[in-house]
Amino acid sequence: MPLKIDRATVFLYKIQDSMREDKAGNQDFELILEKFTGSIRAQVLGRGLERRGIDPEDIIQEVRIRLWKRFGNEKKVVNPSSYIKKVVGSVLIDQLRKSRAEEKLLRQAMQKNLEEEKPPADREAEEFLRRTIEEAVDSLIESRRQVVKLFLLNLTVEEISSALRWSHDKTRNLLYRGLSDLRIALKKRGVEYED
DSSP states (O other), X not given: OOOOOOHHHHHHHHHHHHHHHHHHHHHHXXXXXXXXXXXXXXXXXXXXXXXXXXXXXXXXXXXXXXXXXXXXXXXXXXXXXXXXXHHHHHHHHHHHHHHHHHHHHHHXXXXXXHHHHSOHHXXXXXXXXXXXXXXXXXXXXXXXXXXXXXXXXXXXXXXXHHHHTOOHHHHHHHHHHHHHHHHHHHHHTTOOOOO
């Protein structure tokens, strides 16, 4: 006599199989997470994220979530160490982009507040001063102009020498001479300041 299986029984078997697969996937996830937790932590902590205001524990948690989603949907990952490294890199990049976007929005809001607080006369004076400094810098000889412009962008002597591929001494000397020339050019334009 043939064995008859109704739809409810077939459905029940499918649910049991699915539960076994989920349990196997969770076991794979737990084993891989246990094996690579130290590596994940080292990759994240070695980036100096605290200086950018990013909590490394948030990054580690996001990596775990992405790994859990991956192992929940797929049975096997061929090369887990390589895959985990890619996930960590992806999470770091996403978080850095998010952090930069937030910083940019914050700077824009702060700039807008500063501009709103300034009376129109102050804004005009500031714009006049900016144009006067630009004209004075543009009046410098080429080599000194390059160094002074980079210095006014808050680059250090080391960064400037590296960017221009000049020696440290050459860069420093051109900067000092350029700043001296700038001071004279500004004085001719009626702008004096104290060091």
